Ligand SMILES: Nc1ncnc2c1ncn2[C@@H]1O[C@H](COP(=O)(O)OP(=O)(O)OP(=O)(O)O)[C@@H](O)[C@H]1O
């Protein structure tokens with residue numbers, strides 16, 4: 218894994234990395250930051266543009282309260298100091314998709330600064346143990362919690378879009394995006410590897426979604442990240458050099474770009490070349506960063522206070538006039554916020570302590586399944602099925618949807634209600650454990666979110682066969698068709714049963730419960746029963762005592778086998794085989 222490779226470089230090598238992020242978050246508001254145009258995705262180009270968005274003379278900005286409130290929510294979530302007075306300023310640069318020639322931002326006087334954010338490191342525990350860099354210091358069962366300081370959060374707006382028309386060799390401008398609200402979150406360079414970087418961004422993304430700051434669409438559209446990376450010799454202090462990799466659009470790109478930069482800079486330092494201050498971009502096809510411009514060539518932004526906007530005032534409960542409706546009250550926002558995902562997880566460990574361990578939670582987080590798990594638990598409304606839901610999520614669902622994007626699609630296709638219904642039916646033995654993967658795959662392909670479980674079971678005939686007579690017939694048929702396995706059973710019962718089990722599963726599409734297959738097959742395989750009877754006719758050998766200790770009473774043979782099955786099925790098939798083997802070995 219690339220991320221682990223980076224951690225290894227750092228732990229074993231002569232260098233350490235410093236990484237700081239500038240994260241642009243697209244705010245989920247109805248209208249733009251400084252004008253009344255819609256901020257929703259548009260059908261037609263240039264259809265959501267006011268005179269201000271076109272920078273027509275005489276048009277004035279006015280601040281959208283919803284953008285400010287979203288910014289304050291982020292500042293609270295990131296434990297920032299909220300500055301009651303901040304200023305907007307113009308950052309000048311010329312680019313065709315920004316007709317005003319400047320962006321309104323808050324680079325020097327932001328509304329929030331000096332925050333601190335905690336995040337869990339997302340790595341499998343065995344990998345973590347193998348690494349010398351990260352250790353479970355306090356509690357072997359706890360997460361590794363890292364922290365990153367937040368330098369500031371500023372309000373600003375987005376640019377328009379340039380559309381390059383290669384056929385007619387011209388560039389067209391769409392101003393629909395121009396002016397939509399953003400916050401830029403700037404971190405201190407406290408991150409030390411791509412693994413930490415990705416873990417930080419995933420936790421941040423979770424918080425932003427939970428606090429309704431951005432849309433639930435992952436990093437792909439709601440967040441854009443600039444990663445600043447610098448590598449230093451272990452015995453030196455940072456000299457201020459940094460390479461800025463602009464505009465990373467996915468968790469994977471961030472991870473790969475950081476790893477590439479660390480390796481590139483390591484080679485430079487190892488050959489005694491200095492690290493240039495530069496801006497680079499990440500080529501997603503070649504998987505490498507590419508030089509854009511040197512820092513000395515950076516544009517002079519000629520910052521100046523925005524003359525058309527007053528200073529931005531924020532209030533709290535201690536201020537006079539705080540009840541005025543047009544004021545944004547920080548304390549009011551604080552009171553309205555739900556628990557952070559971090560605190561929520563602590564609560565899960567307590568609430569579901571009967572079956573949920575820290576390792577499970579970690580795995581759910583790593584797979585980005587934590588919110589889906591939460592929604593399923595709400596639907597199940599019954600903790601005793603929680604362990605089954607968890608087991609299915611971390612086995613079948615994990616193999617169908619193994620990353621954030623896939624699990625989001627899965628959650629859309631298989632609603633938490635449908636999934637909870639599947640778990641309830643599994644428990645009632647209306648469907649089998651064996652058919653679950655197929656069923657979930659079918660549901661995942663479904664694009665009609667109103668479909669019920671019954672409609673899938675009816676369409677694909679996936680109901681479990683529970684009728685004893687029918688089962689008996691099916692097993693007999695399989696035994697008839699597989700005389701070799703009957704012979705094999707005498708010498709190698711485990712393999713023979715496995716083969717028979719596999720054959721019947723294939724033939725009836727996993728519609729028979731495992732324990733019923735074993736029970737019915739075993740009862741039909743008389744030689745074994747014979748052995749079993751003989752085994753039980755002698756008494757008091759140490760082996761027999763051990764068997765008795767497991768709760769195997771002296772019974773009529775068939776009843777005895779049923780009892781073994783009952784004992785064994787609770788513990789899984791392997792234990793059942795062990796029991797059979799013991800009987801055979803004893804004979
Ligand atoms: N030595 C360093 N190594 C890596 N990152 C660093 C280092 N020093 C600072 N940084 C990071 O660089 C980023 C600086 O961002 P900031 O927005 O303040 O300036 P900028 O990149 O010059 O501005 P712009 O918004 O125009 O890109 C921060 O995320 C900070 O953590």
Ligand SMILES: [Mg+2]
Nearest residue numbers: 239443445461
């Ligand atoms: Mg920058």
Ligand SMILES: [Mg+2]
Nearest residue numbers: 239401403443
């Ligand atoms: Mg910046």
